[in-house]
Each structure stands twice: as structure tokens, then as C-alpha cells.
Amino acid sequence: MNSALPIDPTSAAKLAERGLRFDLVDTSDLAVFRPWLDADSRGFHAAPFSDETAEQFMAGTADRRTSGVWDDSGADAKTPVATVNSWATPLTVPGERQIDAWAISSVTVASTHRRRGIARELLESELRSAAQQKLALAMLTVSESTIYGRFGFSPAALSADYEIDTRKARFTGVAPSGRVQFVPLEQVRAEAPAIIEANRLRTPGDIATWSHLWDRTFAISSDDKEFAKRIRAIRYDDASGTPQGFALYTLKEHEHDFSKHTARVHSLVTATDDAYAGLFAFLLELDLTTKLVLPLRSVDEPIRWQVADFRAIRATDVRDHLWVRILDVPAALAARDYFAALDLVIEVTDELGFAAGRYRLGASIERTDDEPDITLSVNELGSIYLGGVSALTLERAGRIVGHTEGAVELLDAAFRSPVTPSLSVWF
């Protein structure tokens, strides 16, 4: 049970010296959880949840190690001045393999207590907790890309938003074998877990999600009743009638022209390439619609190569998404596959110490005292870990240094993943 993991004593002692109490939240007691959740919402400038949604939130995340920092001298002593939660969950790595990683979320520090080192204590305590549990890496998604590099995290899966001009984007892919159907939201929600899991296992960078996240995505647990009314669900069934994909979308009317709606695709999850083709072929042909908007997709979407006009699809925002922090180099590297035979010594630098050292990468991965072929920091190692960031590009950027000829080329060839990593959710 993640929630039973005790608070980190080092950070608790350091915060206590500053008059602050670092403690766990009882995730079965709404009277304690509710102020924590309100502090979390306030930290992200979001509206507080209704009582009903707060209860669903608590039930849906009860297993997380949920912690807060309290300033007992304040006017509202029951609301924490900082929040964080964390849990171990599988992350898919290249070769359709998985590793348990420490997911960190809800990092907030109240504006009244910012820039006094509270977040640093939270983050360092999370890394120590992960290492103590023998987890080889930690991971998070971030509000700002300037915060977490100092703790050894680095972008490992990028994401893109897309806009598709459906007047130009005629579908030219292989014709899907099955059919698309409108299905009641609750029914698709019930069928979704198998599809979500199949998609995750073939996508490096994707993590095992939790039921409450999808209840929110399907607007089943949501305070946004307007959104809940507008959301539509479609399901793709293959030729034998087995559901292999679903999409959730809403339509927005154009201000002046009823024939120019925009469809926003909140989710499109598929277990097979055939289902992917089927859902896109359908969405590209929605009547009275000229634009599809797709947030948070892979930077390497097959649909770009399945339309008549390449310029009909525009990546509107490419950015960092999943940040990885390696803690145990041999365990993390042994968990994934490689695509060229490795025989290299790497030297990893790490200001916080967890991953620092020299390692021989070969049939097995072990510590060594041999001279390194390559020097890189734990950040660069995190970035290339999922196989979506080029070691050669990082060398050109001066962030990876090769000491022997061909070493970085080999690192790059071995680490590159056949499937571009992608994470389909925020956490």
C-alpha cells in the first residue's frame, strides 16, 4: 500500500526546523482529505471541487501516499501550505516491457510560502522514498519545464497538439475492416479498460492509469455538467465485432457558419492500427465540421501519413510531457530492450547522488571502475531512456560527451525505440 508508506524523516526534520509540519493525509477521512484537495486545487488556480466530486476523488486516489506541509501558526491551520502525492505504477519501456516507477503528482506550495525551499524538501523526500522502495525511477508531468531539471528529471516523452483541416485531409490509409458506432458513454466507459491497457502496453512512455482518471475523462465524475452533456462517444469494432478502440469528442459551433463546426477529440485510444484508422476515417468525415483539434498526442502520429494533403495536419504545440528521473541505473536499464548490441562504459553524473557512477552496458549492466566511453548526467540518461530522444542530438547540443569514436552512435542505435514514446494523460 503506497498510502501506508511513512513520511520521509529527513525532510520532516528540516521542515520542522522552519516551524512546518510534514505529515501524511488519511485518505479515508474526508475531513482531512478535503482541505488537502482544496490546497491542491488552489495551487493550480482551479476552482474547488464539489463535495460529491471531492468524495469521488478521495475514493479514486486513496491508495496514494498523500502528504502535506502544515503551518500550524497560520489562520487556517487545517489547510496545508504544500501538497504532494505519489504511487508506484507500471511504465511501458521499449520492447513492450514495463517497469514499476514512482509517479509524483499534486506538487503545490501556497503563494504565502513559496520560494523557501518547501518544494525542494518534497521532491528530495519523494526521491528518497522511491529509492528506499527499490524503485529504479521516478516520473512526473509538469506545469512548468523550469522546475524539475535540478532534481535530475528530464523530458523523455514529448507530446504534440494537432489541428486538422478536414476539408483537405481526405483519408488515404488502408481501409478499416470494421465499423464505428455511437455507443452510450457509460457502456464505452465499461469497455474502455481493456482497450486502454492494450494501447498502453504497445506504447513506451504510457503508464498504467487509474479508474478515477477515466471517470473524469468520461465526465462521469466531473463538476463540469455542460461538458458532460456535450461529450460524445464512438467505438470501433473490428470485423469480428470485438471493440478495439474508442474516441470521446465534443463539437463547437462556428460563430457565423453552421457548416463549420470544430470537433475537439479529448481521447482516442486504440488497441490496433486498424481501429486507429477506423476512428480517424470516421472523424475526418464528420458533416458540418471543418476542423479537428487533438490535444496531447504522440509527436509521431500515423495519421500524418494517412491523408491526401500533408499540410492538412498541423502540429500546433510540441512540448515536453513525461519527465523521467533515473535512480538505479542497472535496474532501470535492464528493464528495457535495446536495438543494437551494447558494449560501452558510461559515466553518469548526478548532483543528488542516486545514479552517479560508472556502468558497463553490455549483456548485463553493472558498475565498473573502467574508463568511460561516454559521460552524461542523469538528466540526459533520463531523456534517452524511453528511446524517443536522440543521443546524437544531445551530443551535438553538448550535453552528452563521447570519449571514444563511435560510442555515441552506438548508444543512439541501441537506445532508439521502434515506437516513439508517448504518454496519453496528465498526472
Ligand SMILES: CC(C)(COP(=O)(O)OP(=O)(O)OC[C@H]1O[C@@H](n2cnc3c(N)ncnc32)[C@H](O)[C@@H]1OP(=O)(O)O)[C@@H](O)C(=O)NCCC(=O)NCCS
Ligand atoms: C512550483 C512550486 C511547487 C515551487 O515551490 P517552492 O516551494 O516555491 O519551491 P522551492 O522554494 O523549494 O524551490 C526549489 C528550487 O526550484 C526553483 N523554482 C521553484 N519554482 C520555480 C519555477 N516556477 N520556475 C523555475 N524555478 C523554480 C527555486 O528557484 C529553487 O531553486 P534552487 O533550489 O536550485 O535554488 C510552487 O511555486 C507552486 O506551487 N506553483 C504552482 C503549482 C505548480 O506549478 N506546481 C508544479 C506542478 S508540476
